[in-house]
Amino acid sequence: MGISEGEVVAVIMVGGPTKGTRFRSLSFNIPKPLLPLAGQPMVHHPISACKRIPNLAQIFLIGFYEEREFTLYVSSISNELKIPVRYLKEDKPHGSAGALYYFLYFFMLIFALSRIFLLNCDVCCSFPLTDMLEAHKRYGGMGTLLVSAETANQFGKLVADRSRKSYCTTLRNPRLLLDQDILSPFAGKQQLYTYETMDFWEQIKTPGMSLKCSGLYLAQLRLPHPIGPNVCISANGRIGAGARLISCIVLDDVEAHGDYNVKLGITILGEAVIVEDEVVVINSIVLPNKTLNLSVQDEIIL
Numbered sequence: 001m002g003i004s005e006g007e008v009v010a011v012i013m014v015g016g017p018t019k020g021t022r023f024r025s026l027s028f029n030i031p032k033p034l035l036p037l038a039g040q041p042m043v044h045h046p047i048s049a050c051k052r053i054p055n056l057a058q059i060f061l062i063g064f065y066e067e068r069e070f071t072l073y074v075s076s077i078s079n080e081l082k083i084p085v086r087y088l089k090e091d092k093p094h095g096s097a098g099a100l101y102y103f104l105y106f107f108m109l110i111f112a113l114s115r116i117f118l119l120n121c122d123v124c125c126s127f128p129l130t131d132m133l134e135a136h137k138r139y140g141g142m143g144t145l146l147v148s149a150e151t152a153n154q155f156g157k158l159v160a161d162r163s164r165k166s167y168c169t170t171l172r173n174p175r176l177l178l179d180q181d182i183l184s185p186f187a188g189k190q191q192l193y194t195y196e197t198m199d200f201w202e203q204i205k206t207p208g209m210s211l212k213c214s215g216l217y218l219a220q221l222r223l224p225h226p227i228g229p230n231v232c233i234s235a236n237g238r239i240g241a242g243a244r245l246i247s248c249i250v251l252d253d254v255e256a257h258g259d260y261n262v263k264l265g266i267t268i269l270g271e272a273v274i275v276e277d278e279v280v281v282i283n284s285i286v287l288p289n290k291t292l293n294l295s296v297q298d299e300i301i302l
Contacts, residue, residue, distance in 0.1 A: 007057040008133070010050040010117040011100070014043060016064035016093060029271070031065045033121045034073060036234050036249065037210060038217035041073065045217060046119045049127030051081045053117065059083060061121075062099045064090040124213035126199040126220070135195045142191040148201035207268050207285055211247055243275075251288075 014033040033043040040048075043061065050059055061070065070087040078085045094102050100118075115136070117129060125148070136144035200216050202209060215230035230247040233239065238255045243262040253272040256262050263280045270288035275281060280295040290301055 007055045007114050008053050008117065009057055009114045010047075010053070010059045010119065012043060012046050012050075012059065012061050012119045012121055013099065014061050014063035014065065014070075014121040016090070030251075031069050033061075033063070033065075034069075035210070036232050036251070037124075037204070037214045038221070039232050040217075042204065042210075043073075043121045044077065045124070046121060046127060047077060047081070047085065049129055050117065050119075051083060053129050053133060056083060057114065059085045061085065061087045062090065062103070063087070063121075064093055122204040124200070124202040124204055124216060125197060128195075128197055128199070132195045136193070139193040141193045144193045144195050147194050147196050211249060211266065211268065214249055215247065 014031075017031070034041040036042075037045065047059060050056060061074070063070075067087060067089050074085050074087050088103055090099055090102055115133070117133075119127075125146075128146075132144060132146055202213050202216065204210050204213050211230070214232050218230055218232070231245045231250070232248070233245075233250045234252045234254075236253045237250045239245065239250070240257045240262060243256045243264070245256070245263075246265045247267070248264045249268045250256070250264075251269060251271045251273075254269045254274070256264065256269075256275045257277045262275055262277060263282075264275070265281070266283045267281050268285045269275070269281075270286055270290070272289045273286050274291040276291065276293040279292050280297075281292060282297040284296050284299045284301065286292065286296075286301040292301070
């Protein structure tokens with residue numbers, strides 16, 4: 001593998017189909033981590049953030065999707081970033097700590113030589129990983145946890161000593177073994193620290209939340225464009241000249257006829273959806289292969 005002492009390795013958890021069923025209906029052919037956010041696959045955002053880490057040696061994606069679903073993307077992103085990216089398939093869901101243990105022999109040399117970043121694919125944030133790494137070096141502990149002041153207590157109880165940045169946790173959910181079996185003992189020994197981000201932080205758990213997160217990523221780009229704001233159009237999307245789009249995610253092969261007053265707002269269109277002329281779609285989710293010839297609002301079109 002060619003990992004040298006002092007280098008950094010990133011591990012990104014991408015989950016699997018049983019945890020992505022809320023997104024599966026939008027695309028029968030694309031796993032959740034490859035669904036588009038701000039014009040890039042969801043997993044692309046943490047991967048590109050990792051690329052900015054000094055001395056990054058390799059990126060691993062761990063999940064229980066079939067390997068063939070990631071083959072083309074892994075090859076493409078490795079060539080684009082000039083960093084080795086590899087997908088490792090679990091035999092079943094193991095959780096964050098369980099997945100690392102499942103590949104224990106594979107990672108044993110890496111654990112001994114390298115610093116490891118562990119990320120979740122469905123977290124949306126600005127990924128201040130370089131600053132976090134510098135803070136981790138200063139703290140001198142076993143681990144540093146990136147936290148957001150606004151969301152730190154949504155999935156467990158977090159208490160931090162702000163004078164020392166030490167961290168301890170009491171869990172509401174005993175199945176979160178990474179927290180319970182690894183992080184809490186480190187915190188008790190004052191070996192676990194926090195790095196707090198004041199920037200945005202969201203979890204992408206529903207199609208509706210993907211709209212918000214796509215907008216957060218697009219805001220970072222600050223690129224002027226006549227379509228928008230907050231619009232992501234996938235490959236082969238055909239948008240008519242008269243269409244008006246605001247806060248939308250448009251998946252592959254969608255047609256929005258725009259000759260006569262087509263308007264889309266706060267909406268996700270699944271694959272191969274067709275929106276006819278004079279149709280207004282607001283605050284709705286449309287599943288694949290549907291044709292809309294009537295206006296809809298606040299609906300899920302099955």
